[in-house]
Amino acid sequence: MLSTPAPDRRFQTKTSPEGKVDQTAELAGKHLLLGLTGGIACYKIAELTRLLTKAGATVQIAMTEAATQFITPVTMQALSGRPVYTSQWDARVPNNMPHIDLSREADAIVIAPASTDFIAKLAHGLCDDLLSTLCIARDCPLLVVPAMNRQMWQNAATQRNVATLRGDGVEVLGPDSGPQACGEIGDGRMLEPTATFEAICAFFQPKILRGRRVLITAGPTFEPLDPVRGITNRSSGKMGFSLARAAAQAGADVHLVAGPVALETPWGVYREDVQTAQQMYDAVMHASPDTDIFIAVAAVADWRVDHVSEHKIKKSADEKLPTFSFVENPDILAAVAKLPNPPYCVGFAAESGDLDLHGEEKRVRKNVPLLIGNLGPLTFGLDDNEVVLFEASGKTCLPRADKKLLARTLIGEIAKRAPRGGSILS
Ligand code: CTP
Numbered sequence: 559m560l561s562t563p564a565p566d567r568r569f570q571t572k573t574s575p576e577g578k579v580d581q582t583a584e585l586a587g588k589h590l591l592l593g594l595t596g597g598i599a600c601y602k603i604a605e606l607t608r609l610l611t612k613a614g615a616t617v618q619i620a621m622t623e624a625a626t627q628f629i630t631p632v633t634m635q636a637l638s639g640r641p642v643y644t645s646q647w648d649a650r651v652p653n654n655m656p657h658i659d660l661s662r663e664a665d666a667i668v669i670a671p672a673s674t675d676f677i678a679k680l681a682h683g684l685c686d687d688l689l690s691t692l693c694i695a696r697d698c699p700l701l702v703v704p705a706m707n708r709q710m711w712q713n714a715a716t717q718r719n720v721a722t723l724r725g726d727g728v729e730v731l732g733p734d735s736g737p738q739a740c741g742e743i744g745d746g747r748m749l750e751p752t753a754t755f756e757a758i759c760a761f762f763q764p765k766i767l768r769g770r771r772v773l774i775t776a777g778p779t780f781e782p783l784d785p786v787r788g789i790t791n792r793s794s795g796k797m798g799f800s801l802a803r804a805a806a807q808a809g810a811d812v813h814l815v816a817g818p819v820a821l822e823t824p825w826g827v828y829r830e831d832v833q834t835a836q837q838m839y840d841a842v843m844h845a846s847p848d849t850d851i852f853i854a855v856a857a858v859a860d861w862r863v864d865h866v867s868e869h870k871i872k873k874s875a876d877e878k879l880p881t882f883s884f885v886e887n888p889d890i891l892a893a894v895a896k897l898p899n900p901p902y903c904v905g906f907a908a909e910s911g912d913l914d915l916h917g918e919e920k921r922v923r924k925n926v927p928l929l930i931g932n933l934g935p936l937t938f939g940l941d942d943n944e945v946v947l948f949e950a951s952g953k954t955c956l957p958r959a960d961k962k963l964l965a966r967t968l969i970g971e972i973a974k975r976a977p978r979g980g981s982i983l984s
Pocket of ligand 1: 775857859906
């Protein structure tokens with residue numbers, strides 16, 4: 559009787575301790591072959607591996623002999639949870655062809671750090687060790703993350719080799735600029751692990767917004783009362799920043815106008831910080847003519863005091879409470895929608911009740927083709943969200959999801975609706 563052969567466990571998608579793959583993780587189901595070459599930046603790959611596996615990717619490490627001088631295979635095995643390969647002659651691969659087998663299951667090969675020497679090898683098609691042979695034998699995309707001294711990076715031969723790689727369709731990520739391990743300052747530093755991680759995530763996203771210019775407002779505004787006090791709200795900015803990230807990953811040219819928030823600028827996004835609604839209005843009106851899609855996510859203060867005290871307001875001796883008179887702030891979304899040739903405008907609404915009524919009413923009042931309403935309790939600061947799309951044809955409910963994944967879905971919905979080739983009248 560024939561027995562069923564045992565599954566080859568090397569390439570199984572990594573499972574959680576409960577034995578389940580988290581399908582909502584950003585890189586769930588992705589299999590990456592991460593190749594380390596010799597360079598001090600190898601220390602960054604420990605953190606990169608952690609970020610990739612945490613995002614659901616299966617990471618198979620292969621190292622050159624030189625890389626093992628900078629970080630041990632034991633460390634990389636512990637972090638990736640898989641055996642590490644360093645030799646062409648590794649007998650653990652059943653058919654003794656690690657250069658073929660290890661690359662076949664990979665969705666992409668990432669060489670990080672990529673040394674000057676390894677880049678030269680790749681550019682010339684040399685394959686004298688496991689990693690370079692893997693690259694030549696691959697049938698998947700290749701990403702290269704250079705790391706070297708600034709003179710080595712600027713060297714004409716290196717520049718020629720990098721241009722050759724780009725011409726061959728290899729994705730070159732970075733390098734960064736700044737202080738180097740050797741003490742010099744300049745171009746050639748490897749991208750930080752988070753930036754490399756973001757670039758890898760972006761690589762896997764379809765470029766549905768390539769060539770589109772997207773303007774996004776995010777976060778709260780802060781309306782001062784005096785030099786130390788002001789009025790603001792509980793918007794964390796997470797939804798707007800997640801949309802900016804998703805739009806950039808989809809290939810858009812993204813301009814993010816952010817109120818006061820404590821969030822990292824998403825990879826590849828141009829960020830402009832503002833404080834007040836008036837400043838946000840000015841920034842948006844300035845950028846609008848160069849915009850194809852405007853997404854207003856900011857929780858803009860409706861009012862500001864008509865006179866900001868020059869000095870800190872003191873408690874008065876007779877215990878009289880201060881009084882303020884307010885004036886209305888400009889409605890940024892409505893103003894953009896009113897422009898003679900407006901971009902495709904998308905509004906957001908966070909309501910504490912009767913979303914159906916307020917959502918559609920708000921969409922019509924602001925004269926925008928699409929308004930996205932938060933369903934259920936206000937979600938300020940939370941990592942997930944459940945939304946409803948309001949448009950002239952009716953409403954569509956989307957399931958609750960992590961804000962980053964929801965942002966990706968929303969960018970897909972917006973890309974489907976925003977007309978190409980010029981702006982529209984809503
Ligand atoms: N918005 C804006 N400028 C403002 C107020 C709101 O651009 N001054 C935008 C928000 O970014 C959001 C949409 O309009 O996309 C709806 O915001 P919301 O605060 O819900 O609307 P308001 O018109 O302020 O209505 P209300 O506060 O009365 O619910």
